[in-house]
Amino acid sequence: MESKEVDFSFSSPTSLSKTRWWSRDTVAVVTGANRGIGFAVVKRFAELGLSVVLTARDVERGSKAAESLRELNGLRNVHFFPLDVSNPASIKTFVSWLETTFGGLDILVNNAAVSFNEIHENSVEYSETVIKTNFHGAKLLTESLLPLFRLSTSISRILNISSRLGSINKVRNLGIKATLQNERLSEEQIEDVINLFLEDVKNGTWQSQGWPEIWTDYSVSKLALNAYSRVLARRFEGSRLSINCFCPGFTQTSMTRGQGTHTPDAAADVAVRLALLPPDQLPNGRFFLGFGSYNKSRL
Numbered sequence: 001m002e003s004k005e006v007d008f009s010f011s012s013p014t015s016l017s018k019t020r021w022w023s024r025d026t027v028a029v030v031t032g033a034n035r036g037i038g039f040a041v042v043k044r045f046a047e048l049g050l051s052v053v054l055t056a057r058d059v060e061r062g063s064k065a066a067e068s069l070r071e072l073n074g075l076r077n078v079h080f081f082p083l084d085v086s087n088p089a090s091i092k093t094f095v096s097w098l099e100t101t102f103g104g105l106d107i108l109v110n111n112a113a114v115s116f117n118e119i120h121e122n123s124v125e126y127s128e129t130v131i132k133t134n135f136h137g138a139k140l141l142t143e144s145l146l147p148l149f150r151l152s153t154s155i156s157r158i159l160n161i162s163s164r165l166g167s168i169n170k171v172r173n174l175g176i177k178a179t180l181q182n183e184r185l186s187e188e189q190i191e192d193v194i195n196l197f198l199e200d201v202k203n204g205t206w207q208s209q210g211w212p213e214i215w216t217d218y219s220v221s222k223l224a225l226n227a228y229s230r231v232l233a234r235r236f237e238g239s240r241l242s243i244n245c246f247c248p249g250f251t252q253t254s255m256t257r258g259q260g261t262h263t264p265d266a267a268a269d270v271a272v273r274l275a276l277l278p279p280d281q282l283p284n285g286r287f288f289l290g291f292g293s294y295n296k297s298r299l
């Protein structure tokens, strides 16, 4: 992964409506959207007039969240369907419902994720769940939805909400780094890296093997998500599907126990601008990082 970053200036809020390419027929799906950044992303998409599917693993929390947007904010274009990204059966049911209800989709925001650590903790007790949710969940949902993307001239989009903690420069093991940086990286090699990490956790050797030092299991899950996004972007290069990642920065949500430099609404505003970039400005295979001054780099 190239770490060189280039400046990227966002258009102003008014120009967002000037470059409007979407309509009520544009369908966006957001995972893990009953709270936090996902919820704020759904709200922003709905305010801008897209049809949005708010998904959540818990039916009650999800339907309440969607109801609050419909009732309190008058956003009738918000729909709810349960989706637990760590459960393949739930993904299958969701994909089938989406196809029957909307016939396809235009935007997927893979936002759902877990971390079990307090800010300064680094336990790997729940590594399997973290990897299964943050990486394999996003991957399986993406693969299952690929045939349903409309691939219109406006270009379908996948925005993976990732983290700078999963940047390649956090990895100190040179062998793993070299594998992930290889231009011809394959999905199998990413799985090998994940398995190596889970083995190290099992063997109690994870601290000495050069994995990222902060929130190690979470960082490895995002490292894999970034790597997979790059492989997928290469697979769809030149087609009408764009795949990018975005790190929202330190945001005040449950994941950070309310700490952070900005609100979920502020993070969502940036995420939605990225997801709605005009077709001629939409890149593929980029990692968007930063809050305030924005820049992007190759994944």
Ligand SMILES: NC(=O)c1ccc[n+]([C@@H]2O[C@H](COP(=O)([O-])OP(=O)(O)OC[C@H]3O[C@@H](n4cnc5c(N)ncnc54)[C@H](OP(=O)(O)O)[C@@H]3O)[C@@H](O)[C@H]2O)c1
Pocket (backbone or CB within 6 Å): 031, 032, 033, 034, 035, 036, 037, 038, 056, 057, 058, 061, 083, 084, 085, 086, 087, 110, 111, 112, 113, 114, 133, 137, 161, 162, 163, 164, 247, 248, 249, 250, 251, 252, 253, 254, 255, 256, 260, 264
């Ligand atoms: N907050 C930050 O500083 C920060 C920084 C960088 C990146 N991010 C990323 O931003 C995204 C959103 O996080 P957040 O800060 O908004 O955290 P959050 O408030 O904890 O929200 C996480 C969401 O994911 C859902 N979720 C967890 N497991 C799921 C599963 N198996 N299936 C479906 N949904 C599931 C949660 O549902 P429940 O309510 O049921 O638990 C919740 O709705 C994540 O990808 C995170 O890694 C956050």
